[in-house]
Amino acid sequence: MTQTILPEDIDRLHSILTHLSHNSAPSQQLETAIINSIHLLDQMRRRSLELERSNAELESANQEIDQLYRVGEAINAAHSFDELLQAVSGIISGEISAGLYFWEGWDFETATYVELAAASGQNVPPTGRRVPKEALPYTRQDPHERFVIFEDVADDPRLDPVTVANYLARGLCAMISIRLFVKERWVGALVFQSSVPRTFSVRERRLVAGVGDYVRGAIERIRLQQATEAARQAAEVFAAQAKQLAALEERTRLARELHDSVSQVLYSISLWGHSARAFMKHDPSRIGESVDYILSLAEVGLSEMRTLIFELRPESLEEEGLISALRKQAESLQARHGITITSALCVEPALPLEVKSDLYRIAREALHNAIKHAQASQIHLSLQGSTQGYCLEIADDGLGFDPAQTFPGHFGLKSMRERTGALQGTFELHSAPGEGTKITIVV
Amino acid sequence: MAIRIVIADDHAIVRQGLRVFLGFDPELEVVGEAVNGKQAIELAHSLQPDVVLMDLVMPVVGGVEAIATIRAELPDVEVIALTSVLEDNSVVEAVRAGAIGYLLKDTEAEELTRSIKAAAAGQVQLSPKAAARLMRDVRLPEETDALTARETEILRLLGKGLANKEIAQQLDIGDKTVRTHVSNILAKLHVNSRTQAALHAVRIGLVNLPDTST
Numbered sequence: 001m002t003q004t005i006l007p008e009d010i011d012r013l014h015s016i017l018t019h020l021s022h023n024s025a026p027s028q029q030l031e032t033a034i035i036n037s038i039h040l041l042d043q044m045r046r047r048s049l050e051l052e053r054s055n056a057e058l059e060s061a062n063q064e065i066d067q068l069y070r071v072g073e074a075i076n077a078a079h080s081f082d083e084l085l086q087a088v089s090g091i092i093s094g095e096i097s098a099g100l101y102f103w104e105g106w107d108f109e110t111a112t113y114v115e116l117a118a119a120s121g122q123n124v125p126p127t128g129r130r131v132p133k134e135a136l137p138y139t140r141q142d143p144h145e146r147f148v149i150f151e152d153v154a155d156d157p158r159l160d161p162v163t164v165a166n167y168l169a170r171g172l173c174a175m176i177s178i179r180l181f182v183k184e185r186w187v188g189a190l191v192f193q194s195s196v197p198r199t200f201s202v203r204e205r206r207l208v209a210g211v212g213d214y215v216r217g218a219i220e221r222i223r224l225q226q227a228t229e230a231a232r233q234a235a236e237v238f239a240a241q242a243k244q245l246a247a248l249e250e251r252t253r254l255a256r257e258l259h260d261s262v263s264q265v266l267y268s269i270s271l272w273g274h275s276a277r278a279f280m281k282h283d284p285s286r287i288g289e290s291v292d293y294i295l296s297l298a299e300v301g302l303s304e305m306r307t308l309i310f311e312l313r314p315e316s317l318e319e320e321g322l323i324s325a326l327r328k329q330a331e332s333l334q335a336r337h338g339i340t341i342t343s344a345l346c347v348e349p350a351l352p353l354e355v356k357s358d359l360y361r362i363a364r365e366a367l368h369n370a371i372k373h374a375q376a377s378q379i380h381l382s383l384q385g386s387t388q389g390y391c392l393e394i395a396d397d398g399l400g401f402d403p404a405q406t407f408p409g410h411f412g413l414k415s416m417r418e419r420t421g422a423l424q425g426t427f428e429l430h431s432a433p434g435e436g437t438k439i440t441i442v443v
Numbered sequence: 444m445a446i447r448i449v450i451a452d453d454h455a456i457v458r459q460g461l462r463v464f465l466g467f468d469p470e471l472e473v474v475g476e477a478v479n480g481k482q483a484i485e486l487a488h489s490l491q492p493d494v495v496l497m498d499l500v501m502p503v504v505g506g507v508e509a510i511a512t513i514r515a516e517l518p519d520v521e522v523i524a525l526t527s528v529l530e531d532n533s534v535v536e537a538v539r540a541g542a543i544g545y546l547l548k549d550t551e552a553e554e555l556t557r558s559i560k561a562a563a564a565g566q567v568q569l570s571p572k573a574a575a576r577l578m579r580d581v582r583l584p585e586e587t588d589a590l591t592a593r594e595t596e597i598l599r600l601l602g603k604g605l606a607n608k609e610i611a612q613q614l615d616i617g618d619k620t621v622r623t624h625v626s627n628i629l630a631k632l633h634v635n636s637r638t639q640a641a642l643h644a645v646r647i648g649l650v651n652l653p654d655t656s657t
Binding site for chain 1: 459467478500502548
């Protein structure tokens with residue numbers, strides 16, 4: 001339908017027909033036909049107008065749906081409340097600012113204030129600003145209302161004076177807002193506000209109502225993301241603390257080791273020094289003996305220091321190898337405790353650094369136990385490769401113990417087992433009171 | 444007669460060094476060496492030494508536990524804790540367990556022989572610094588039974604660092620009597636050692652610390 005038939009056209013047609021009927025004598029049939037045509041034409045004109053109107057409406061509805069769809073996509077892509085607000089801010093035209101408010105604790109029932117979480121537009125208050133609940137008596141009138149519109153706050157019979165005063169104080173003269181509910185709890189609101197009274201078109205009302213569901217879904221998602229992010233950060237802090245704690249434990253162990261080794265050696269050197277001085281007075285022939293002792297103790301001290309420095313540097317194991325580390329450990333323990341440690345060590349094994357590090361720690365723990373707890377005087381340390389893998393063995397002639405017995409407070413055995421388990425190796429322990437102890441680990 | 448000493452230390456090099464060094468003093472005699480607290484208790488029983496030099500960090504039975512056991516079972520055997528700086532807390536525990544004194548392993552060697560002799564004589568010797576630290580950290584019992592006038596006098600002298608023999612001379616009574624009084628004082632104060640009794644004397648004002656400015 002390209003050309004509209006206007007009422008004037010029909011009127012003109014009608015008058016022509018009337019004129020015709022006066023000047024001649026048209027048949028009744030012709031007149032009826034003409035009048036029917038006129039009615040028909042008139043009907044067609046009405047239909048055409050209706051169609052045009054509905055076409056325009058369809059076009060507008062399509063635009064609305066399209067806009068809602070785009071806003072919805074932007075809302076779903078939002079990662080923060082600011083982005084969320086940015087996504088919806090375009091749906092109301094003109095001088096308008098938008099704000100996302102949340103009740104304290106995300107619950108109207110228990111909240112004492114409402115806080116601005118995000119804002120966009122002109123003259124917006126800073127986010128984080130709070131408005132006490134008692135400043136908004138209107139909110140209590142019908143907390144289940146979902147959609148609120150005031151076109152002129154100063155002159156709206158629904159509003160109480162307190163709320164009006166507070167709205168006006170915040171430059172809110174007209175607003176359209178969606179209250180946000182999550183699982184039946186009123187958590188907050190999306191508010192579009194104007195500093196002058198204004199009306200909101202049907203289309204604007206429909207758009208605001210339409211984005212409500214998107215916004216409800218998004219705030220839950222964003223809050224979850226924020227909670228997840230907070231949890232991730234907490235986990236990171238925790239991991240850092242755990243790392244610090246591990247470092248502290250290692251430092252404590254090294255301090256003990258230092259105390260247990262080097263300071264004892266130095267003390268002994270000082271005692272021998274004093275003795276040497278006494279020999280000078282009482283028995284000069286024995287001075288040489290003291291000096292020899294001092295020299296050998298100094299040698300012990302140096303070897304202890306080398307071992308400790310070795311352990312202080314994690315890269316040492318990589319640079320010097322497991323075999324060298326085991327040898328140093330055995331030598332320093334031998335010197336420190338006056339015991340015999342024999343060893344049978346293969347060439348540097350082709351194992352990953354972590355495995356070497358665990359083997360080293362297991363061997364150190366086993367040697368320590370043999371000396372401190374079993375009071376061994378002879379220890380045999382062996383590391384050999386075979387087709388089954390590498391076999392670490394520590395055997396002593398000490399007191400031995402009943403393996404079924406537990407030793408509260410002594411975690412050495414447990415940690416050796418755990419380390420072996422972590423390497424997917426086998427751990428065997430043979431011991432009995434009075435028969436020494438043999439530990440065999442195959443990885 | 445020489446002062447009989449048992450050395451308890453799990454470090455062979457320290458035992459050896461101590462044995463040689465103490466050997467120069469004719470008044471001292473090392474009669475036994477223990478490698479842990481358990482052996483120290485056994486040797487204290489079998490050798491009945493005058494003084495045990497006790498390292499605090501030892502395997503099997505630790506030094507503090509060994510001190511408590513020896514003081515409970517053999518009250519005549521005095522124990523000196525031989526420690527290093529790291530074991531600061533153990534020092535307090537050692538005194539609480541009944542050690543008459545403590546020495547750091549970095550102490551001047553002459554201090555070692557002097558302290559052993561003082562301990563054998565039952566003398567409590569505390570430097571002002573040590574006393575201040577111990578006053579702060581050694582929990583002294585709040586509840587004490589009333590001492591007699593004579594016991595209070597003996598506690599005062601004990602707090603001044605006098606040995607039983609010196610107390611006996613000063614009060615003109617027998618050594619044995621002093622020893623009985625001292626045991627009674629320890630029992631009434633519910634403490635294990637003369638050190639704790641001496642600290643108590645300082646706290647109740649019987650004795651003034653010479654200098655607490657440190």
